[in-house]
Amino acid sequence: MFDLKDFGKMLKEVRKKRKMTQSDFARLLGFTASYISRIESGKAKPTLKAIRQIEKKLSLKIRIFFEE
Numbered sequence: 442m443f444d445l446k447d448f449g450k451m452l453k454e455v456r457k458k459r460k461m462t463q464s465d466f467a468r469l470l471g472f473t474a475s476y477i478s479r480i481e482s483g484k485a486k487p488t489l490k491a492i493r494q495i496e497k498k499l500s501l502k503i504r505i506f507f508e509e
Contacts, residue, residue: 446483
């Protein structure tokens with residue numbers, strides 16, 4: 442099952458490992474900093490299009506969040 446908190450936590454960890462601010466990370470991904478903040482805190486549910494964009498831009502395998 443897709444867990445927003447776990448997904449946001451993972452995204453935050455990736456951002457911090459890359460030593461990026463939310464603003465820098467947002468620019469890289471093509472989103473706003475407030476959207477990144479909401480995703481990281483589990484308050485925003487990213488669309489499939491956004492997830493694919495994150496996957497592509499960061500070279501990540503996000504499918505694990507959809508598996509049970």
